[in-house]
Amino acid sequence: MAEHAASEGTSPPMLEVDDLVKSFGGLRAIDHASLSVAPNTITGLIGPNGAGKTTLFNIITGYIPPDSGRVRFRGDDITNLPAHKIFLKGLCRTFQIPREHPSMTVLENLMLVPPHQSGEFVLAAIFRPGKVRTEEARIRQQALEVLEFLNLTHIKDEYAGKLSGGQKKLLELGRILMAEPAMVLLDEPGAGVNRTLMQRITDNISYMQRERGITFLLIEHDMDLVMNLCDPVIVMSEGAKLMEGPPEVVRNDPRVLEAYLGGQYAAAEG
């Protein structure tokens, strides 16, 4: 974590959001939001309900256009690019990776992920079967390694539709590893999972950042997960960045408490 702090400011940002604005009718969901994510960090994005976190993710990943402002990924302006082009640039959101195919095995599900497999093309299979076989063998080997890493080898031949909710979440992380993106946006990876599984998910995200150099930006309401995993933490409130800092600083900042309590009071009054 200290390494991140040391490298901040020296390396160019992985992701930059510059003065974004997005309104839905009369409601300004994103209100001149600017923030950046440093490479090789697990950056947390927190904030009360309605702060604009999901809308921000939707704009970054090309699902909705902003009214104004820019998004840059590894220095490239990606504002208004279609979602699939952003994905191919290496910025991936978990649900962009196709959902598991319930009638295929866990192993087959992983093997489907990498883009541009020549095995997908019938003509390639007919005219260059050797190349297809080699590539398939390589992808199979990669999938087996991912399964071993996630401790899922014992269920590699199970149908994905039969997995428990927690196993499906781990398979989702496996699909990220297969896609080899530069950056992943995660929307509440800890939602609806028990503590043991939460720990496995946390460990896996840490591993992907540490060993594979993947940068993460994750929305999470579970403060334990945020405090254990993320550094820095960005706090959003009313459509813009309220503050950013290491988890222990954010946790104790009175502005953050006020933003959350304000939201709760508003909800209670509403």
Ligand SMILES: Nc1ncnc2c1ncn2[C@@H]1O[C@H](COP(=O)(O)OP(=O)(O)OP(=O)(O)O)[C@@H](O)[C@H]1O
């Ligand atoms: N498609 C939409 N049409 C109209 N209003 C929307 C739309 N999407 C989001 N909003 C509104 O924009 C505001 C920000 O919502 P958003 O979902 O981005 O917040 P959030 O921080 O992700 O909240 P939560 O933590 O509850 O998921 C909210 O007031 C929401 O009702």
